[in-house]
Amino acid sequence: MVSSESVIEPSHPPVPTTGIAVYGCGEDEAALFREMGARLGLAPTITGAAVCEGNAEMARGGRCISVNHKTRVTDSTLLALSRAGVEYISTRSIGFDHIDLEYAEHVGISVGNVAYSPDSVADYTLMLMLMAVRHAKSVVRRTDAHDYRLNESRGKELRDLTVGVVGTGRIGTAVIHRLRGFGCRVLTHDRRSRAAAGHVPLDELVGQSDIVTLHTPLTAETRHLLDRRRIERMKPGAYVVNTGRGPLIDTAALLSALESGRLGGAALDVIEGEEGVFYADLRNGEIGHEALTRLQRLPNVLISPHSAYDTEHALRDIVENSLLGCLEFENGRKE
Known part of the structure; x- marks a missing residue:
């Protein structure tokens, strides 16, 4: 740099x-x-x-x-x-x-x-989904420590799951095209357009989806789109994927659902308050971001530093x- x-x-x-x-x-x-x-x-x-x-x-x-x-x-x-x-x-x-x-x-x-290219973020989103449902973080960590036993929790196959795509612009549409190749059921929601196949109200989407992935712009109306109420409506064991903007999710509510074991996991390329943390080398310093620290401690949470677009x-x-x-x-x- x-x-x-x-x-x-x-x-x-x-x-x-x-x-x-x-x-x-x-x-x-x-x-x-x-x-x-x-x-x-x-x-x-x-x-x-x-x-x-x-x-x-x-x-x-x-x-x-x-x-x-x-x-x-x-x-x-x-x-x-x-x-x-x-x-x-x-x-x-x-x-x-x-x-x-x-x-x-x-x-x-x-x-x-x-x-x-919407393919950059769409490819990354599918990667995060697959890593989340196959418990990739804990598998890699255990293998790095020379523990070659199978995980206690078995992975899931996308074809057996319902994926809710929030935001059907260029990136959301590219994600949907990829998901069709895996054979999973796809639900969609977009405040600006209801033309996408599988469009349902947002509360219905979060209640039926095994994975909820966010691809909507951050505005005053979409801030904390996944708030405590909607996170509590999600299916037990469901996953959240966010490659959009961090404040689309109420981080405190997400942490509560993850730490209690109610949700199956999360894969986050963006997070509230990432400014000054992401893109910095903090290996020898304090992160100064309590929520990020707590998320990274969880074996079922994947964090990457706002890099989905970077191809x-x-x-x-x-x-x-x-x-x-x-x-x-x-x-x-x-x-």
Whole structure:
């Protein structure tokens, strides 16, 4: 990864038409930004540091910037960016929950997101489901300790289960397509669309599903979509999979259901309060996240650090679509 203090300039700058500041960029992303920027006539100035009030001036001279989802873009940062002449932010993510869109609009900044391969998250979701129902965490831990006995709890086969998919956008739909190959019963729920096959009310979905998997955006309406009441409605022994956003689940209620043994397990690529923990090397420090610590102690809970999207294919999509979003904004201003 690039040092958080370093600024990486292209060693052989292209002949640019438009400048763009790229924040929170790793070495692999930087190479793609240079390659694709040159092709599109964009000249990226790249830093590994997250965008903040202190480095907003790096964007001066251009109207567009690109940021990642790993760090919240504060209101003071948005104001500093506006004062530096920024009018458009491309976030290299599907979600906007790390940016206050109303305040951005108030200071004259438009915000756009990117689409990327839904297969990245869909593949990962199926992997987590299979690992959860086959008790992969405890199997691997026991084997690492040279305990080669079979688990006391046998695994389950997906074809024998009902899977509830909450959110039927591009990623949720890709998950559904994969599940059909396993022969399981699929229920769906989406607040915005009822067109998907198997659509049922959310309370019915959580009450009938052996696995509930979340693929809906985080909004004020979907925060704690799986709250204590809905978690208590879930089937005894059911599993929760979340590759969407951490706050879709009431973590305290989930912990209670897991620690009591009422639920069969959980596989979480995202968690409430992950900011400052995920993407950091904390091997020699305090995590400072009690709920995460308790979850990781449980043998039937899998945790990964918001990495479901992280594939080579998706990264190319993210970089290209971030640049295209900036280019479209610039072209719209010129017309």
